[in-house]
Amino acid sequence: MSIFIFGEWTGTDLHDSTYELLYEGRRLADILHTPLTVLFIGPPEGKEKAEELIKYGADRVLLALDQRLGDFRDDVYSRIVTQLLSKEQPEVMLFAATAMGQALAPRVAGTLRLGLTAHCIGFEIRPEDKALVQIRPSFGEDVMARIISRTKPQMATVRPGIFPKAPKDDNRTGHVETLALEEDLFVSALEILERQEVPVKDISLKKAKVVVAGGRGLQNKELFSKLFELAQLLHGAVGATRPVCHLGWVSEEHMIGVSGATISPKLYIGFGLSGALHHMVGLKGAETIVAVNKDPEAPLMRRAHIAIQADVREFLPLLIERLKGLNKK
Amino acid sequence: MHIMCCLKPVPKPGTIKVDPQTHTLKREGSELELNPYDRYALELALSLAEDTKGTVTAVSMGPPNAKPILIEAYACGADRVVLLSDRAFAGADTLATSYVLARAATKLGPFDLIICGKVSIDGETAQVGPEIAAWLGWPSVIWVKEARVTNKTLELVRLTDSHLERLKAKLPLVITTENEINDPRPPSLKRLLTTLEKDPVEILTAQDLQAEPQRIGLSGSPTQVLDVFHPEYQSEQKFLSGPVEKLVDELVSVLKERGLIS
Amino acid sequence: MLDYALTKEQLLIIEVADRIGREYIKPFVRQWDEEEKVDPRPLKALAQADFFGIAIPKEYGGLGFGTMENCLAIETLSKYCPGVAITFAASALGAYPIILAGNKEQKARYLPELAAGKKLGAFALTEPQAGSDAAAIKTTARKDGDYYVLNGMKQWITNGGIADYYVVIALTDPKKGPRGASAFVVHKNDPGFSVGKKEKKMGLRTSATTELFFSDCRIPKDRLLGREGMGFIIAIKTLDLARPGVAAQAVGLAQGVMEIALKHCRRRVQFGQSIYNFQAVSHTFAEMAMRLEAARALVYSVARFIDAGAKNISGPSAMSKCFASDTAMWIAERAVQMMGGFGYMRDFLAEKYMRDAKCIQIYEGTNEIQKNIIARELAKLYPADEEE
Numbered sequence: 001m002s003i004f005i006f007g008e009w010t011g012t013d014l015h016d017s018t019y020e021l022l023y024e025g026r027r028l029a030d031i032l033h034t035p036l037t038v039l040f041i042g043p044p045e046g047k048e049k050a051e052e053l054i055k056y057g058a059d060r061v062l063l064a065l066d067q068r069l070g071d072f073r074d075d076v077y078s079r080i081v082t083q084l085l086s087k088e089q090p091e092v093m094l095f096a097a098t099a100m101g102q103a104l105a106p107r108v109a110g111t112l113r114l115g116l117t118a119h120c121i122g123f124e125i126r127p128e129d130k131a132l133v134q135i136r137p138s139f140g141e142d143v144m145a146r147i148i149s150r151t152k153p154q155m156a157t158v159r160p161g162i163f164p165k166a167p168k169d170d171n172r173t174g175h176v177e178t179l180a181l182e183e184d185l186f187v188s189a190l191e192i193l194e195r196q197e198v199p200v201k202d203i204s205l206k207k208a209k210v211v212v213a214g215g216r217g218l219q220n221k222e223l224f225s226k227l228f229e230l231a232q233l234l235h236g237a238v239g240a241t242r243p244v245c246h247l248g249w250v251s252e253e254h255m256i257g258v259s260g261a262t263i264s265p266k267l268y269i270g271f272g273l274s275g276a277l278h279h280m281v282g283l284k285g286a287e288t289i290v291a292v293n294k295d296p297e298a299p300l301m302r303r304a305h306i307a308i309q310a311d312v313r314e315f316l317p318l319l320i321e322r323l324k325g326l327n328k329k
Numbered sequence: 330m331h332i333m334c335c336l337k338p339v340p341k342p343g344t345i346k347v348d349p350q351t352h353t354l355k356r357e358g359s360e361l362e363l364n365p366y367d368r369y370a371l372e373l374a375l376s377l378a379e380d381t382k383g384t385v386t387a388v389s390m391g392p393p394n395a396k397p398i399l400i401e402a403y404a405c406g407a408d409r410v411v412l413l414s415d416r417a418f419a420g421a422d423t424l425a426t427s428y429v430l431a432r433a434a435t436k437l438g439p440f441d442l443i444i445c446g447k448v449s450i451d452g453e454t455a456q457v458g459p460e461i462a463a464w465l466g467w468p469s470v471i472w473v474k475e476a477r478v479t480n481k482t483l484e485l486v487r488l489t490d491s492h493l494e495r496l497k498a499k500l501p502l503v504i505t506t507e508n509e510i511n512d513p514r515p516p517s518l519k520r521l522l523t524t525l526e527k528d529p530v531e532i533l534t535a536q537d538l539q540a541e542p543q544r545i546g547l548s549g550s551p552t553q554v555l556d557v558f559h560p561e562y563q564s565e566q567k568f569l570s571g572p573v574e575k576l577v578d579e580l581v582s583v584l585k586e587r588g589l590i591s
Numbered sequence: 592m593l594d595y596a597l598t599k600e601q602l603l604i605i606e607v608a609d610r611i612g613r614e615y616i617k618p619f620v621r622q623w624d625e626e627e628k629v630d631p632r633p634l635k636a637l638a639q640a641d642f643f644g645i646a647i648p649k650e651y652g653g654l655g656f657g658t659m660e661n662c663l664a665i666e667t668l669s670k671y672c673p674g675v676a677i678t679f680a681a682s683a684l685g686a687y688p689i690i691l692a693g694n695k696e697q698k699a700r701y702l703p704e705l706a707a708g709k710k711l712g713a714f715a716l717t718e719p720q721a722g723s724d725a726a727a728i729k730t731t732a733r734k735d736g737d738y739y740v741l742n743g744m745k746q747w748i749t750n751g752g753i754a755d756y757y758v759v760i761a762l763t764d765p766k767k768g769p770r771g772a773s774a775f776v777v778h779k780n781d782p783g784f785s786v787g788k789k790e791k792k793m794g795l796r797t798s799a800t801t802e803l804f805f806s807d808c809r810i811p812k813d814r815l816l817g818r819e820g821m822g823f824i825i826a827i828k829t830l831d832l833a834r835p836g837v838a839a840q841a842v843g844l845a846q847g848v849m850e851i852a853l854k855h856c857r858r859r860v861q862f863g864q865s866i867y868n869f870q871a872v873s874h875t876f877a878e879m880a881m882r883l884e885a886a887r888a889l890v891y892s893v894a895r896f897i898d899a900g901a902k903n904i905s906g907p908s909a910m911s912k913c914f915a916s917d918t919a920m921w922i923a924e925r926a927v928q929m930m931g932g933f934g935y936m937r938d939f940l941a942e943k944y945m946r947d948a949k950c951i952q953i954y955e956g957t958n959e960i961q962k963n964i965i966a967r968e969l970a971k972l973y974p975a976d977e978e979e
Contacts, residue, residue, distance in 0.1 A: 010490070010491065011492070015490075072489070074459070074468060074469055074470060074471075075468040075469075078463075098490050099471070099472060099488065099489040099490045100489065100490070102455050102456075102459075102471060103459060103469070103470075103471045103472075104459075105456070105459075106423070106427075106455075106456035106457075106458070106459035106460045106463070107459045107460070107462060107463050107469060108463075109423075109424065109456070109460060109463070110424065110427060110459065110460035110461070110462070110463025110464055111463040113424065113551075114424070114551060115422065115424060115550070115551030115552035116423065116424070116454075116456055116460075116552070117552055118423075118452075118453065118454035118455065118456055119453065119454070133555065137453075138347075138352060138554065138557050143557040143558060143559055143560075144557060144558050144559070144560050145352060145554045145555075145556075145557045146554070146555040146556050146557070146558070147552050147553065147554055147555065148552070148553055148555055149551050149552050149553075150551045150552075150553065151551040188468070189467075189468035189498055189499040189502065190468055190470065190496055190497070190498050190499075191496060191497045191498075192494055192495075192496045193484075193494075193495045193496055193497055194494065194495040195492050195493075195494050195495075196492060196493045196494075196495075197491060197492055197493075198488070198491060198492055198493050209589070210589055220621075220938070220939070220940070221618060221621060222621050222937075222938035222939070222940075223938060226938075233590075234584070234589060234590065242450065243342070246365055246450075247618060248618035248619070249618070251509070252508055252509065258453045259448055259453050259455075266587060266589070267584070267587060267589060269580075277560070278453070280560075288583075288587070290580065290583070292580075296568070296570075304566065305565070305566060305567065306566070306567045306569065306580075306583060307566060307567070307568045307569065308569045308570070308576050308579070308580065309568070309569065309570035309576075310570070310573050310576050311573070311859075311860070313933070314573045315573055315576065315577060318573060318574065318577045319577050319580060319581070322577050322578075322581055323581070323590065326581070326590060326591075512632060512635070512636075514636065514639040514640075515607060515610060515611050515614070515615070515636050515639055515640040516607055516610075516640060517639065517640055517641050518603065518604065518607055518640055518641040518642065518644075518645075518654060519641045519644075519654060521603055521607065522600060522603065522654070525599055525600070525603070
């Protein structure tokens, strides 16, 4: 019985989400009275940081270190994980739903014929059989689903930004083991030629203090684009629902929700936005939620701290006008 | 280059029906459309096939009412369109789905490349592509932005969380496409008109695919939905209605209170 | 509301055109209009969907459909943007003279490329002093051995600057006036040919309208369509064939703007209820729907009349263009009015349709000229000297 989490190397540091996995992994391990193991795959320069994960709650850190692991090659990485899981047979294996986690977890699950639950936002342990209950928005319905897996290890990817980061405790101790890696693990169909940092298009949705978001209720691209004017006035960022991104009103970088960003602003204002669960899971960290909608029964209106029943087509232009007036003064 | 492109039928928003027992989607009862993200995969497949004088086989797993999606793929230029349809496939999770698609790749191939969309808008798992690769024992690359064929290898640009990576991949390979990487073409009228005379869709069952019964549908799916629930939110709420000018004033004073405007 | 018993093929054309409208036009149309931009993307989509081949014979790579199908395509596209629709339709206007008067070599040379949308066409008749009085054109084409040498200018040419092939009407024998006119195909790269300024228009701002200049523009003699002196007949036949398309553009425009206004008025609440509940509003929509359906029925009848092989189509063709465009202008104006302030704001598109509609009353022969044509045809039917 053991819980495994995947330790992700970004090229220069551990990924933030690794610390979030440690937080939730620790919690689950304590409930199950079982050790928490981090599997770290990366180049030798990641060793120190990985070893330090003991202080963040790991009981055991397994290191797969090799210069050739500096590049993320899907086939090589998944071979290492697969081999280790077959040997160690843990109860649970968690990955963050990062680019790497999403590339890796399904390859591993497919190879070992395991169930895999994507983008989980919470876990429970079922008391009667200690099964891992995985929580994520359900398919199609506007509800959360509790999912279990019949196969072991029970695998899931975890939505980044949902769990807090594990705190550091300098007094914690644990074991560090370096894995012996056979040469044939490194056979690969992939060769990384070049790596180039993507200039993060600074819509800074994740860090914004104010987020103004719009849904289909804004009727058209023009009205939606008024949100940018509003965001500027409030020094905030613009968010969107998935349907709006599909309509081409705004690029997908603005998407909030299951396949978009998780935000934690002081204030979130949703305009003409019904509040499908797939969007709302992205609002987990929002301090105050304001909804503006004509329909008082819309889910976001029911959830909002401040629900304003109004026609967004009138409300939004008027709000912008009012704020501009204030600025002039 | 011979390419298989996986296209997922997803319920049109507003027509979604869910099985109350298993909490899986009932695709038979829903009006289906092509997962919008898969259009980028299909466009990439068609343009790579054009560049290499290859072929595209478009494959969907779904009920008979998913046929129009494949007719559309045919009209867009797919050489062969195949619907994997069998009652026994119902209730499949990603593992059982990817198994069936991998069987199809074996049955309909050989293929050099399998292309899937980034993620489906109903399940949003993004797992099927890499899982197909796992069943076939092939390498996989996700979130591909560009793909170009050079001497039997594929040169790719993929997106990671913080980087763009250029890489070279040997074939065969499974890739999933990043969104908005191309302008998906509309169906060709000429090809569409021929479908009025002759239905281009081939239908294959579990038996045709020689699929192992314990690997497909609900029985081949390790994950199960136990139950569903409505997340609970805070109960304290201010509800405002009335003349719009007054409402704007109220919001402005909230903004002031929180120090978000001066 | 009405079912016009369209064929399966015709329904497919509408379906695909509607899809192109929804996906490749609608999301961008506001921006194109603001920027007066001709975006190549919807044109590429139309080419990929084989639309440029709708009215071109099958043997030349087209779909071999008739006026009706062409009208349905234009109507559906116009619902989303009459400007994009006219760019599309003007290419067909450039193809018609070749279909009507070109020889086998010319057809084989130009039509497959135009049908595939790989090349775009345009038709150039109007000149600064020859608008409604088209016979007053001054552009000349002088024979010089195996060449013709063109001199002069054309004005307000749709697709100017973006077309690859221009069918140009020029005088080969200026002494004969209109009977001395001939039709030529000019390529965009021909020496001595250049494109002048792009006009700034009130509407149809998503389409290109320019001047064309010919300064000792030397083209091989095999660019002549038909024979010398046939230019005007070719032009008139082309315009007769194209007019139902322009009428269809008006019908689509009217449908588009009516839908925008209708959706708005159903949702807009004043005095505690949807403003559609007020008869001043709902009756206006009833009136719009009636007139729109009448226009559509006329356009479809004329298109079917032409496709049935009718010879004298000038009168009906003029009727469809004049009636549909007047109807579209009326509906667009009413739509803006029913939407009130929203109608007047550029964010809500109704005003764009109103600006676009105005042009349809003016171009391809002003509606006054259309009435001249109709009156002339009437006079032929009812000679003054005929006894009761």
